Amino acid sequence: MHSENPTPGAQAPADVPDLDTDTLGNELEQLRHALANLREEALRERAELDNQRKRLVRDVDQARRFANEKLLSQLLPVLDSLEAGLAAAAGESGPLKDGLELTLRQLLKVGEDNGLAQLDPQGQAFDPEWHQAISQLASPGAAPGTVVQVFQKGYALNDRLLRPALVVVAAD
Incomplete structure (x- = not known):
């Protein structure tokens, strides 16, 4: 007797797309690139905040030195x-x-x-x-x-x- 019920794991469900290694590799590369861009942007933002803080300290010092x-x-x-x-x-x-x-x-x-x-x-x-x-x-x-x-x-x-x-x- 042959059963119509498939064995578990023998067939992929219809809602899971067929992913090949090339597609996964491309997506991984895109994610790595996006992560690198975000890290670079975070470094730029941190540097800009540091520069802004230094400018503020310098401006306050100048204002104090030349207030009179x-x-x-x-x-x-x-x-x-x-x-x-x-x-x-x-x-x-x-x-x-x-x-x-x-x-x-x-x-x-x-x-x-x-x-x-x-x-x-x-x-x-x-x-x-x-x-x-x-x-x-x-x-x-x-x-x-x-x-x-x-x-x-x-x-x-x-x-x-x-x-x-x-x-x-x-x-x-």
């Missing part, structure tokens, strides 16, 4: 006026002059504590990055290109120029 730039820039004419007053009172002495000197020292100290540096290039080589030449003067005792007179001191805030020094340079 406007205020200190507006105080420069006050410093100039105090220095001009002291220069005018050079031959005098007394409490008024002492008060001017003390006020100037205190303002300069506050500026220095906040990153302000005074540029007084008298006798130094002219540097167009930090100095602005307003004229040249024949100076037999000075090397050509040397600052022989400072009309107005310059100032820098944390190594960034706020105002160049106005100078006279020894002629060639």
